[in-house]
Amino acid sequence: MLKSKNNVKGFYAGAKNLGDYLSEKDRYLSKNEKPKYKFNIIGAGNIGKEHINVTMMEGRGTVHGIYDTSEKSASVTKEMFQEYYPGHGLVVYKTLEEACSDTEVDGLIICTPNFTHIDILKEALKTGKHILLEKPMATTVADAYAIKEMAESYGSVLQIGLQYRYKPIYVEAVHEALERKSVGDLKTISILEHRIPFLDKVGQWNKFSKYSGGTFIEKCCHYFDLFNLFAQSKPVEVYATGGAAVNFTEFEYEGNPSDIIDNAFVNITYENGVRANFNLCMFSPMFYEELILCGDEGRLKASESENFSSLPANRNHLELIRVDGAPSKTMTPAYSAEIEASGHGGSSYYEQVHFINSIEGTEVQTVTADEGFWSIVVGSAAEASLREGKVINIEEHLVNNGIIL
Numbered sequence: 001m002l003k004s005k006n007n008v009k010g011f012y013a014g015a016k017n018l019g020d021y022l023s024e025k026d027r028y029l030s031k032n033e034k035p036k037y038k039f040n041i042i043g044a045g046n047i048g049k050e051h052i053n054v055t056m057m058e059g060r061g062t063v064h065g066i067y068d069t070s071e072k073s074a075s076v077t078k079e080m081f082q083e084y085y086p087g088h089g090l091v092v093y094k095t096l097e098e099a100c101s102d103t104e105v106d107g108l109i110i111c112t113p114n115f116t117h118i119d120i121l122k123e124a125l126k127t128g129k130h131i132l133l134e135k136p137m138a139t140t141v142a143d144a145y146a147i148k149e150m151a152e153s154y155g156s157v158l159q160i161g162l163q164y165r166y167k168p169i170y171v172e173a174v175h176e177a178l179e180r181k182s183v184g185d186l187k188t189i190s191i192l193e194h195r196i197p198f199l200d201k202v203g204q205w206n207k208f209s210k211y212s213g214g215t216f217i218e219k220c221c222h223y224f225d226l227f228n229l230f231a232q233s234k235p236v237e238v239y240a241t242g243g244a245a246v247n248f249t250e251f252e253y254e255g256n257p258s259d260i261i262d263n264a265f266v267n268i269t270y271e272n273g274v275r276a277n278f279n280l281c282m283f284s285p286m287f288y289e290e291l292i293l294c295g296d297e298g299r300l301k302a303s304e305s306e307n308f309s310s311l312p313a314n315r316n317h318l319e320l321i322r323v324d325g326a327p328s329k330t331m332t333p334a335y336s337a338e339i340e341a342s343g344h345g346g347s348s349y350y351e352q353v354h355f356i357n358s359i360e361g362t363e364v365q366t367v368t369a370d371e372g373f374w375s376i377v378v379g380s381a382a383e384a385s386l387r388e389g390k391v392i393n394i395e396e397h398l399v400n401n402g403i404i405l
């Protein structure tokens with residue numbers, strides 16, 4: 001996956017500090033290749049810092065500068081950068097325009113709150129630079145469609161930050177279900193996410209649908225992307241129930257009460273007959289994700305688990321039970337400990353690997369704006385289903401939002 005010319009160097013992926021007593025002359029396996037690409041981070045908050053770390057760790061690129069409207073975010077992130085990467089300079093830009101147009105820089109990583117994405121992206125697109133835009137690409141299906149259209153004529157890479165695809169359990173599940181066809185003809189997909197409440201954010205934007213798009217768009221777009229990926233088809237109907245049972249029921253920010261849900265069930269039907277079901281609970285004292293794929297030749301179950309107690313948690317697990325005596329198996333998909341610890345189970349690191357591979361043209365680009373759009377189509381339809389208390393037909397939903405495909 002690293003596309004190293006010399007595979008033996010791949011053993012060092014994510015472990016750049018090994019052999020830090022060696023001079024450059026004595027390094028072969030751990031040779032620090034001079035980074036070829038420079039990136040600017042727009043929005044230096046929680047995930048902005050993760051992008052800085054995985055960019056520096058991946059090594060083919062470096063972070064040149066940051067831009068953030070909050071002085072505190074900019075200064076804390078700059079301090080973090082200087083502590084972790086001494087000897088590297090970091091430009092702190094005063095305006096978005098300067099950060100986007102700096103000719104030193106090859107790519108822009110946009111990590112600002114959801115409601116700012118479309119306007120920042122428009123500025124970024126003027127530069128022709130490679131762009132990694134955090135998920136969800138927009139807060140509404142209409143804006144997501146506008147971005148998809150802008151992306152179609154864009155000459156450089158425009159990747160959407162739906163990096164859960166690169167978690168070890170999903171990489172292996174894709175290999176089994178889509179490449180090996182281990183479960184045969186896929187019929188049903190279930191995903192469950194049980195986790196702690198949304199974290200604090202700058203301006204608490206994630207507590208309000210008008211800034212985040214709502215929980216189905218903000219958080220669940222990752223899982224709707226996975227459903228779309230496994231189903232290999234387009235959604236036709238979505239039905240959702242849900243509510244705010246525990247979290248933020250008394251939360252107010254600047255006098256405004258939160259309006260986001262914390263639990264839900266969503267059913268999705270695909271054009272090819274695949275049926276999918278999503279179960280969300282955001283008041284669980286853990287992070288737990290589970291995928292179940294059922295086909296006519298087997299069942300695959302994969303899970304990722306992290307709890308905050310001293311109880312053992314089998315972080316990654318995958319089991320495949322097949323019919324007709326075909327070999328079944330259990331396994332523990334994993335990346336190196338250092339890569340997994342770099343954020344989101346290592347998926348952010350591999351998102352960066354794919355981003356640079358796409359820039360270098362060594363692989364076909366994923367995740368595209370089209371894929372990002374379809375994750376929002378399902379999220380937006382789920383939000384509409386919740387509001388209207390009925391099944392949402394996707395074609396009608398798109399037409400109602402001014403989109404005719």
Ligand SMILES: NC(=O)c1ccc[n+]([C@@H]2O[C@H](COP(=O)([O-])OP(=O)(O)OC[C@H]3O[C@@H](n4cnc5c(N)ncnc54)[C@H](O)[C@@H]3O)[C@@H](O)[C@H]2O)c1
Pocket residue numbers: 042043044045046047048067068069070073074096111112113114116134135136161162163200201202203218344
């Ligand atoms: N891919 C993932 O798994 C993942 C995980 C977390 C967050 N995200 C996404 O990343 C984005 C940021 O989330 P976060 O958790 O880092 O939020 P955050 O609030 O921690 O950080 C956002 C930063 O953007 C800055 N900002 C706000 N408006 C800006 C503007 N117009 N220009 C420049 N900077 C601006 C804020 O001051 C803040 O420092 C969101 O879209 C979120 O959905 C993705």
